[in-house]
Amino acid sequence: xxxxxxxxxxxxxxxxxxxxxxxxxxxxxxxxxxxxxxxxxxxxxxxxxxxxxxxxxxxxxxxxxxxxxxxxxxxxxxxxxxxxxxxxxxxxxxxxxxxxxxxxxxxxxxxxxxxxxxxxxxxxxxxxxxxxxxxxxxxxxxxxxxxxxxxxxxxxxxxxxxxxxxxxxxxxxxxxxxxxxxxxxxxxxxxxxxxxxxxxxxxxxxxxxxxxxxxxxxxxxxxxxxxxxxxxxxxxxxxxxxxxxxxxxxxxxxxxxxxxxxxxxxxxxxxxxxxxxxxxxxxxxxxxxxxxxxxxxxxxxxxxxxxxx
Amino acid sequence: xxxxxxxxxxxxxxxxxxxxxxxxxxxxxxxxxxxxxxxxxxxxxxxxxxxxxxxxxxxxxxxxxxxxxxxxxxxxxxxxxxxxxxxxxxxxxxxxxxxxxxxxxxxxxxxxxxxxxxxxxxxxxxxxxxxxxxxxxxxxxxxxxxxxxxxxxxxxxxxxxxxxxxxxxxxxxxxxxxxxxxxxxxxxxxxxxxxxxxxxxxxxxxxxxxxxxxxxxxxxxxxxxxxxxxxxxxxxxxxxxxxxxxxx
Numbered sequence: 001x002x003x004x005x006x007x008x009x010x011x012x013x014x015x016x017x018x019x020x021x022x023x024x025x026x027x028x029x030x031x032x033x034x035x036x037x038x039x040x041x042x043x044x045x046x047x048x049x050x051x052x053x054x055x056x057x058x059x060x061x062x063x064x065x066x067x068x069x070x071x072x073x074x075x076x077x078x079x080x081x082x083x084x085x086x087x088x089x090x091x092x093x094x095x096x097x098x099x100x101x102x103x104x105x106x107x108x109x110x111x112x113x114x115x116x117x118x119x120x121x122x123x124x125x126x127x128x129x130x131x132x133x134x135x136x137x138x139x140x141x142x143x144x145x146x147x148x149x150x151x152x153x154x155x156x157x158x159x160x161x162x163x164x165x166x167x168x169x170x171x172x173x174x175x176x177x178x179x180x181x182x183x184x185x186x187x188x189x190x191x192x193x194x195x196x197x198x199x200x201x202x203x204x205x206x207x208x209x210x211x212x213x214x215x216x217x218x219x220x221x222x223x224x225x226x227x228x229x230x231x232x233x234x235x236x237x238x239x240x241x242x243x244x245x246x247x248x249x250x251x252x253x254x255x256x257x258x259x260x261x262x263x264x265x266x267x268x269x270x271x272x273x274x275x276x277x278x279x280x281x282x283x284x285x286x287x288x289x290x291x292x293x294x295x296x297x298x299x300x301x302x303x304x305x306x307x308x309x
Numbered sequence: 310x311x312x313x314x315x316x317x318x319x320x321x322x323x324x325x326x327x328x329x330x331x332x333x334x335x336x337x338x339x340x341x342x343x344x345x346x347x348x349x350x351x352x353x354x355x356x357x358x359x360x361x362x363x364x365x366x367x368x369x370x371x372x373x374x375x376x377x378x379x380x381x382x383x384x385x386x387x388x389x390x391x392x393x394x395x396x397x398x399x400x401x402x403x404x405x406x407x408x409x410x411x412x413x414x415x416x417x418x419x420x421x422x423x424x425x426x427x428x429x430x431x432x433x434x435x436x437x438x439x440x441x442x443x444x445x446x447x448x449x450x451x452x453x454x455x456x457x458x459x460x461x462x463x464x465x466x467x468x469x470x471x472x473x474x475x476x477x478x479x480x481x482x483x484x485x486x487x488x489x490x491x492x493x494x495x496x497x498x499x500x501x502x503x504x505x506x507x508x509x510x511x512x513x514x515x516x517x518x519x520x521x522x523x524x525x526x527x528x529x530x531x532x533x534x535x536x537x538x539x540x541x542x543x544x545x546x547x548x549x550x551x552x553x554x555x556x557x
Contacts (some may be wrong), residue, residue: 127431
């Protein structure tokens with residue numbers, strides 16, 4: 001089987017999300033990559049070094065600069081003449097693009113896979129991760145998005161991919177990129193952080209969130225996350241949100257502070273290796289999944305904890 | 310201006326799903342069903358656009374006969390009329406997108422607003438598929454929608470922040486949680502909704518083949534986490550963190 005992997009990048013470097021997809025793709029067969037964007041030579045060179053990669057298709061055109069699905073989907077469809085499967089990370093980009101490709105190819109997509117059972121059979125979570133379905137695809141071509149935390153990351157060195165330019169498909173002319181606001185953070189990115197400190201509604205205010213969560217995260221070198229309740233209340237920006245409708249994370253250590261543990265939140269973090277919960281309610285559902293729990297008032301516990309680390 | 314809003318009947322988000330003993334799926338017999346939460350946000354947005362040039366809101370649902378309850382809820386919120394496409398068998402996003410395309414071809418809405426995903430299958434595909442089939446622009450994960458003449462400007466929630474795009478109409482929008490706070494239907498509006506028109510159709514009426522492409526071989530519970538320990542105080546927690554190598 002020949003697979004085509006969407007390379008997630010920021011115009012300069014390959015994003016980590018791509019590496020897990022390469023691992024999933026290598027379980028299906030030969031791995032080819034697609035680097036689409038504008039001025040992406042450096043990204044292509046970096047992509048070619050990923051272990052296990054064969055060909056790197058490069059599509060360099062202004063139409064692909066912001067990965068608009070309307071423009072990149074026809075490009076992928078063109079390349080699918082020569083590939084049996086298309087895999088993208090289940091990032092906002094991957095989720096935006098892959099279904100459009102699937103529809104153009106008249107194929108049903110398999111979203112957010114957790115494992116590759118065989119060439120046509122995969123597992124994926126449904127009902128906010130409360131059930132795992134094994135699905136078999138009857139389509140000739142497979143269109144798949146991959147849950148990054150479910151696969152090991154491919155090595156970024158050691159590959160000897162060959163770079164090849166592909167014919168561009170131009171601008172469909174129905175959409176225009178206007179601009180973006182990317183939250184700046186010096187902390188590790190949530191989806192790749194080894195440790196995450198996450199705060200919930202119990203923090204009470206945005207000021208308290210930063211006053212209590214940030215220093216602890218800095219002490220641990222951790223990324224900062226938040227529950228949907230904390231985000232909705234405006235304590236933290238929405239790209240901090242961990243859960244079914246936010247980011248799915250699986251760090252080594254997840255510290256849930258003042259988070260009750262609604263199923264929406266658990267769906268985003270219950271595959272973490274170790275879960276630590278701090279909550280004043282000893283019956284909070286979060287304690288049912290936590291490896292280490294501490295019952296008490298977070299306003300007293302956090303300053304003490306940060307001080308003692 | 311006409312807006313089409315597809316809505317789905319799903320297991321209520323407060324209900325913990327029970328997996329059938331034979332592993333064939335989730336047990337939906339005698340459990341509370343509701344409108345998919347993202348679809349409520351889509352309906353609400355369409356209603357809010359009524360002050361801004363939207364003249365008619367058509368809601369559509371594809372699924373078992375009982376989906377008409379979901380459509381009545383949307384009508385009670387403020388939609389004008391409904392189309393029910395009855396299929397007692399499960400229809401996948403690709404089939405739904407094809408049916409919606411057929412309805413769009415007939416109804417010619419300027420905008421289709423969908424939820425970003427359904428909380429049962431968690432697929433996050435239908436809106437994008439519909440946009441692809443129609444060859445029109447798509448704005449997924451919308452947190453802000455602004456209509457201006459023959460275009461719509463949408464702010465989208467993306468990894469790391471937000472992004473703004475302008476689409477030519479007709480266009481497809483899928484909505485995220487933070488777009489709005491859906492209204493509750495008032496009792497008089499629930500009564501009024503009973504007399505609003507609802508067309509009954511089947512996939513065959515549109516000549517669309519909705520046979521599934523994916524076979525679900527089994528559905529199982531996720532691996533259970535083993536029970537943890539509770540520590541008594543911060544000192545004990547710090548000691549644990551040190552043994553784990555998280556802190557020096």
